[in-house]
Amino acid sequence: MGRELRRKEAKRNGKNVRDIQKLSKEKPMTMKQFITIIVVLLVFFVILYILTGIFITKDIKWFDKKDTTTDNVSTISDKILGVDSLRQSEEEYYVYYYDTTNENSDVTSTINSLTTKVYKVDLHDAFNANIVGDPSGVVSDISELKVADPTVIKVVNSTITEYYTGVEQITTTLK
Known part of the structure; x- marks a missing residue:
């Protein structure tokens, strides 16, 4: 108007x-x-x-179709550096040294079936290059430890008690 x-x-x-x-x-x-x-x-x-x-922020997983109910999922908290292999809080545990670019499924399934806590060390990581070499076996000092891909050590009270290297030795001994 x-x-x-x-x-x-x-x-x-x-x-x-x-x-x-x-x-x-x-x-x-x-x-x-x-x-x-x-x-x-x-x-x-x-x-x-x-x-x-x-x-x-992806805090709400509305459209995420993945099933997250798997039991033996490797989390980031299970991955450690090689120099921290003997410094974990548990009294008894295993440390699995492997190369993420060349991971063996038999060894991984054997490691995941263990009931004792297992920490994983990625040998492909540059921070762990100082421990890659000819396998040294059971050593008293972590600076002397040399491992090949794949290797599993058993640690009890911050000392290495068992040392397994190679796919066959790991799968047959730890099953």
Whole structure:
């Protein structure tokens, strides 16, 4: 409605144009409008949170079809550096030295079937290059330890008690 039409309508009703404008601006918000605005804002923020969780931070695994119920999954906490082989908190455990680029499935299944805690050392990692060499057998100092791919040692009370190297020796002895 144009300015002139508003003026004419106000004149017909016997009111001033400014009074009509004040009345139209001072409409109070009803409770229904307030609740509607709050609900719309809440829905918006919930949708924003879900989209952020799915696509940006990946905290919500909505579309992840992988089954995560496997029992013997190697986690990052099981992987250690070679120099830490004798420094673990358990009293008795195994350390499995292997190359991730040339991993043997028979040895891996044998290692995963062990009931004792198993730590894994990746020989392909540059930090573990100092322990790769001709197998040294049971040693008293970790700096003297040399292993080949694959090797398993048994550690009891921070000392090496058993030493297995090669696929055949590991699979036959530890089964």
